[in-house]
Every structure is written in structure tokens, then in C-alpha cells.
Amino acid sequence: MFRYRLFDFNIASEMACPELPEAWGDADVQIRFGATPERLPQAVRSGLCLAAAPGEALLSLPGIGRFHVRDGAEIMIEPAAGIAQGHLRVFLLNLVFGLLLLQRGELVLHAAVVETDDGCIALAGESGTGKSTLAAALHARGRRVLSDEFCVVRNIPGQGPSVVPGPPYLQVWADALSQLGYDPARLEPVRPGLAKHVLPLGSGHADRVLPLRGIHILSPWNGAGAESEALSGPDRMEACICNTYRSECLRPMGLAAAHFAQALKLAGEVPFLRLRTPGYWGAMDQILELLPARPGRSQHPTTSSRTIE
Structure with missing residues (x-):
């Protein structure tokens, strides 16, 4: 298991997440590979890929895999065949972890x-x-x-x-x-x-x-x-x-x-x-x-008319 720290939590993960700082201590969150349910009974769906029920959520991404988030403490990942872990991490550290944070009672x-x-x-x-x-x-x-x-x-x-x-x-x-x-x-x-x-x-x-x-x-x-x-x-x-x-x-x-x-x-x-x-x-x-950050001028030019995205 790899050990990381994110949002003030200790994480034990079977997936390497090199973007995150390493940490030690008892894990607040477990991230593992394994079988996930195909659906959640009595769940309410959000779009085509996300379903939620009391204490759990299931993200199903064709060609990527399924992520089962439970009780703000466990993420089970069932990857699609041949998917690279880097592709999984894009969703793990964004949408999936956001659902886990909500389950932990965070605003x-x-x-x-x-x-x-x-x-x-x-x-x-x-x-x-x-x-x-x-x-x-x-x-x-x-x-x-x-x-x-x-x-x-x-x-x-x-x-x-x-x-x-x-x-x-x-x-x-x-x-x-x-x-x-x-x-x-x-x-x-x-x-x-x-x-x-x-x-x-x-x-x-x-x-x-x-x-x-x-x-x-x-x-x-x-x-x-x-x-x-x-x-x-x-x-x-x-x-x-x-x-x-x-x-x-x-x-x-x-x-x-x-x-x-x-x-x-x-x-x-x-x-x-x-x-x-x-x-x-x-x-x-x-x-x-208009922001209170009051930054200095950038050393890089910012004067063209490209769209801000």
C-alpha cells in the first residue's frame, strides 16, 4: 500500500498517486482494486454515469472502469480491461474524491x-x-x-x-x-x-x-x-x-x-x-x-484576445 496525505486525511492506496505528498500513520481512507457492484439498489441516478444512495455512490465510466465510494472511508476501483492507471487517477482525484469528501460531512x-x-x-x-x-x-x-x-x-x-x-x-x-x-x-x-x-x-x-x-x-x-x-x-x-x-x-x-x-x-x-x-x-x-489578492504584474504577456477557458 502507498501512503499519502490529501485534504488533511491519511490515505492508504493500492494505486500509486505520484501527484500527492507521501505520509505515514493510520489511514482515514482506503483505496483498493476489486470488484464493484454493477448498480446500487434504490439509488438515484445523476446523468448516465453516476448513482448515489445513503452512504455510497457509484461512478460507472465505459472504457475506464467503476468506482464505488462508501461511507467516506473506502474507494473500490474496478478498472476496465487495459486502462492505464494514469487515466484512472484523473477521475479518482477529482470526481471520486469529491464524492468521498461529501460523505465525510465536509462542505x-x-x-x-x-x-x-x-x-x-x-x-x-x-x-x-x-x-x-x-x-x-x-x-x-x-x-x-x-x-x-x-x-x-x-x-x-x-x-x-x-x-x-x-x-x-x-x-x-x-x-x-x-x-x-x-x-x-x-x-x-x-x-x-x-x-x-x-x-x-x-x-x-x-x-x-x-x-x-x-x-x-x-x-x-x-x-x-x-x-x-x-x-x-x-x-x-x-x-x-x-x-x-x-x-x-x-x-x-x-x-x-x-x-x-x-x-x-x-x-x-x-x-x-x-x-x-x-x-x-x-x-x-x-x-x-477586482480580486483582493493584489498580484504584481506577470512576467509573461497576457494581451491577446484568446478565450479564457
Whole structure:
């Protein structure tokens, strides 16, 4: 068994995950290879590939394999014939681990998280709104990144709502990497055939729990420039629910009531802002100026009109 640490958990894994830092101690989570059920009795389906029931979830991916997540403590992987482990890890460390975090009672937002002078901010939004690209732009300007796909929020005594660091890498589209001065050909692809690459954070990874100072909801629009607007009242609560990772799985896994209480508390304690972002690269500096990270100027040119993805 390999031993790793991720989101403040010790993991014992039969699959090697070289992206993760090694760790020792009793395991909180077990990752094994073995037979998985073909379906979950009385499960509620989410799309064609995901089913959820109290205490468990099943992800079935044709040509990839099945992942059975149980009680926030066990992930069983049944790979498809001939599939490379690197392809399995793409789903294991993203969607599958997100489901496990929810089962463990964590409040998980679909957001990238970047360090600020006095804590951190979350960049939330639907897939394709530019969360990882914006985090990569801040990283290129000297800001450390806590996490890419997940924002795991915990209430820390004396500190309030805070974010637990995630894996030490970003997954960024090739055109955005080129704009930031990286050569995508020198970085590992997320999976073959996808123009998205793993950007190791190195010393640019913030590896400690930091207080959450704000949640910025990315909303692409066709306006002439970037705009930021504070949310209040019910809009905060709605934003928290809508940007919860895989919120559609909460009720079938028996987690809806506990999550609602967590979201209500967070909405009353942390500022929520809607960040309207134009869909061209030339607006990047203007977008960054609206964030409290206050980065310096990038050493790389960011003036073309490629789409921010």
C-alpha cells in the first residue's frame, strides 16, 4: 500500500498517486482494486454515469472502469480491461474524491482557492467559467494556490470558516498555459487527447489551513469589462448551494439537511461576490484587479484576445 496525505486525511492506496505528498500513520481512507457492484439498489441516478444512495455512490465510466465510494472511508476501483492507471487517477482525484469528501460531512464548493495577504479567496463557478485559469494567472504573478477543483471549508475555532489545502497542482487548458508563458508540451496531459495539462505548483502551493475571506462566483458575460458585485441575503445562500460540488448527490446520499445547515452558516459569515468576466484574454489584468489578492504584474504577456477557458 502507498501512503499519502490529501485534504488533511491519511490515505492508504493500492494505486500509486505520484501527484500527492507521501505520509505515514493510520489511514482515514482506503483505496483498493476489486470488484464493484454493477448498480446500487434504490439509488438515484445523476446523468448516465453516476448513482448515489445513503452512504455510497457509484461512478460507472465505459472504457475506464467503476468506482464505488462508501461511507467516506473506502474507494473500490474496478478498472476496465487495459486502462492505464494514469487515466484512472484523473477521475479518482477529482470526481471520486469529491464524492468521498461529501460523505465525510465536509462542505465542498466547486472552486479553486488562492492565498491572499490575510487568508484566502475561493473562485467558484460552473465548469468552463475559468476557475483554474484565473488561479493559474494569480500563481504566475506570485500568489500561492491552495486547491484547484475543491474548496473544502471547515469552521476552525478562533479562525472561523477556513479552507483545507488540496493537491499541489492545477489542471489548465493548453491555450491558457501558453498565454502565461508555459510550454504545454513540457507538461503532462490530464489524459491523452485532452488539451488540458497538469501544472505542478511546487513552492507555489499553500499547504496550510487558511481563513476564507471571500467567495467570488465567476459569471462569464458579454460586457465591455469585468465587474464585481456583492451578494446579500438569499442570493448568498443560493450561490452556496449552486456551487456545492455535486449538490445533486446530497439528498440521495442522505446529506441534504446537514449540508443546508453548513451552507446557511457559511452564507452568514463570509462575503459572496459575483465576478462578471469578459471572455477574452485581454481582460485578465482588469479581472485580477477586482480580486483582493493584489498580484504584481506577470512576467509573461497576457494581451491577446484568446478565450479564457
